Amino acid sequence: MTNDESPSIIAASAGERPRQGKDIAMKKLAVVDRGVCVACGVCVKNCPKGAISVYRGCYAAVADEKCVGCGLCARQCPAGCIAIRERSEGK
Ligand code: SF4
Ligand code: SF4
Numbered sequence: 001m002t003n004d005e006s007p008s009i010i011a012a013s014a015g016e017r018p019r020q021g022k023d024i025a026m027k028k029l030a031v032v033d034r035g036v037c038v039a040c041g042v043c044v045k046n047c048p049k050g051a052i053s054v055y056r057g058c059y060a061a062v063a064d065e066k067c068v069g070c071g072l073c074a075r076q077c078p079a080g081c082i083a084i085r086e087r088s089e090g091k
Contacts, residue, residue: 028069029087034059036081043073043082 030043030052037059043052044060051066052073060073060082074082 026068027087028084029064029067030062030073031083031085032060032062033081036079038079040078042076042078046072046076
């Protein structure tokens, strides 16, 4: 550290976590309209992350922590019931 650095600059750089590539890629999330889903499983077969499954043969459910928001499931869904949304803060 040099004597030129002000304490506020040092505090800001120490306290803020820099955005990593993974954070940026996971800004979006697949959301299923369960009332429209026909539980066909097409989305399950097309998800590269294994992030979506058919829950008890009733509707597709997304594992938030695995989904990267790529949209492949939404493009293949015959019922058009998957939307890609921005993740809310902390999700
Ligand atoms: S592809 Fe669409 S209709 Fe089929 S299980 Fe997935 S969300 Fe439901
Ligand atoms: S958006 Fe991509 S990662 Fe997320 S459930 Fe759909 S296919 Fe899987």
